[in-house]
Amino acid sequence: MRWLMAAAALAGANGAQAQERATLIHGARVFDGTGTPAKPKDVLIEGDRITRIGRKLRVPEGTAVIDATGLTLIPGLHDLHIHTRREAFADAAALHRFYLPYLRAGVTSVNEFSVSGAMMAGIRALRADTPRLTLAVRLGVPDGHGTESQFTNAITLQVTSPAEAHAAMAGALAYKPDMVKVFNDGWRYGDPDRPDRPSMDEATLAAIVADAHKAGIKVMTHTVTLEGAKIAARAGVDSVAHGVGDALIDDELIGLMRKHHMAYVATLATYEPLETRVLAPEELALLTPEQRDREAARLAKGGAIAPYDSKRWEIMRENIRRLKAAGIRIGVGTDTGIEGVYPGFGALREMRLLTELGFTPAEAIEAGSRVSADIMGRRKTEGRIHKGMRADLVLTGGTPDLTFRDLYSVKRVWVAGKEVSLD
Known part of the structure; x- marks a missing residue:
């Protein structure tokens, strides 16, 4: 331990400068996200990268040392599908306040789907502690899903043909979006009170995908039917969000998904019937007092689940x-912003639901880290604890890879090598 004491003394002497230069996370159980069992190791962060992993590492002079003995280090988690209120983008303070619940839940990367291309430069110019923000442009069809409110109608580019799609994408790509979200499926879940909306045809969707892929960015679609998922796969979409809810997935769709390497992001957290949802104490602890009161009132009210919701x-x-x-890739996304799906909470709820459907706790964490990073085309740069990877890391209590509820015990979080405040 003499080397550790010396490094810690140097860290104290150099203060903030040491934190900027390098950080050593010492002695944590490292669950690297690859399926390998967790083992006690040291992880060295320099700049925004993980530079070394091992035992008794030699560290640069002035390294800040964090004793993580008895804790578990996991890759940062993703939420591949969120919507944030417009007020969040007013200034840096608002941006930090709205995204703080994600950081407290260990979510270090989010896909934001409630912005327009014109908003992106201003958002990127704000300096605040947030998860990595992946900002998407939105495309749909006139009167389709994603155009319901005045705001969403204004920020959703609407196209009805391949020619219109190419023209819209030329304008959208000028804003340098990080990805594309397409509302291609207008089915309204068989709800007699909500008539179906128009859907996008395969040729138009394929034109959007071609332009996005030429620009090196991914495409995710709002897809909720079996036929819609097949159209998305044939069009070359990278992932579908919300999940097939009208029929059981068949061998044809599985074959198409394999052929086109298409992934699945179910957003179960937004479809779980609220009438019967009971939250565990560790889940309630993530919520604000107002949110907890809302959950208590909902549970007290009870009520039957609508037949179409149940089915x-x-x-x-x-x-x-x-x-x-x-063997299809399943990532973690939540549609946070919908009633009952709270920031940060939603991602852990989504993963918790996966553990009820055959995923081990370790597999659920991998879905939220390595697999989700792979879905975004970032397999070589993030999602795992490995030399050279982006240092998006979460330090928790307990053993979350073995006992899922321990994942709620987030102690410290790093985004691109910088420790962020959870206060």
Whole structure:
């Protein structure tokens, strides 16, 4: 331990400068996200990267040393599908305040789907502690899903043909979006009170995908039907969000997903029937007092689940089981912003639901880290604890890779090598 004491003394002497130069996380159980069992190791962060992993590492002079003995270090988690209120983008303080619940839940990367291309430069110019923000442009069809409110109608580019799609994408790509979100499926879940909306045809969707891929960015679609998922796969979409809810996934779709390397992001957290949802104490601890009161009032009210909701929920759960058995990549996304799906909480709820459908705690963490990074085309740069990877890291109590509830015990979080405040 003499080397550790010396390094710690140097860290204290150099103060903030040491923190900027290098950080050693010492003695944590390192769950690297690859399926390998966790082992006690040291992890050295220099700049925004993990530079070394091992035992009794030699560290640069002035390294800040964090004794993580008895804790577990995991890769930062993703939420591949969120919506944030417009007020969040007012200034840096608001941005930090709205995204802080994600950091407290260990979520270090989010896909933001409630912005326009024109908003992106201003958001990127704000300096605040947030997860990594992946900002997407939105495309859909006139009167389709994603155009319901005045705001969403204004920020969603609407196209009806390949020619219109190419023109819209030329304008959208000028803003340098990080990805593209397409509302291609207008089915409204068989709800008699909500008529279906128009859907996008395969040729138009394929034109969007071609332009996005030429620019090196991924495409995710709002897809909720079996036929819509097949159209998305044939069009070359990288991932579908929300999950098939009208029918059980068949061998044809699984074959198409394999052929086109398409992934699945079910957003189960937004479809789980609220009438019967009971949150564990560790989940309630993530919520604000107002949110906890809301949950208590909802549970006290009770009520029957609508037939179409109940049927869709069973279909969606079975489809996860089928896709897992088929080896299809399943990532973590939540549609946070929908009633009852709270920032940060949603990602852990999504992963918790996966553990009820055949995932081990370790596999659920991998879905939220390595697999989700792979879905975003970042397999070589993030999602694992490995030399050269981006240092998005979460230090927790307990053994979350073995006991899922320990994942709620987040102690410290790093985004691109910088420790962020959880206060």
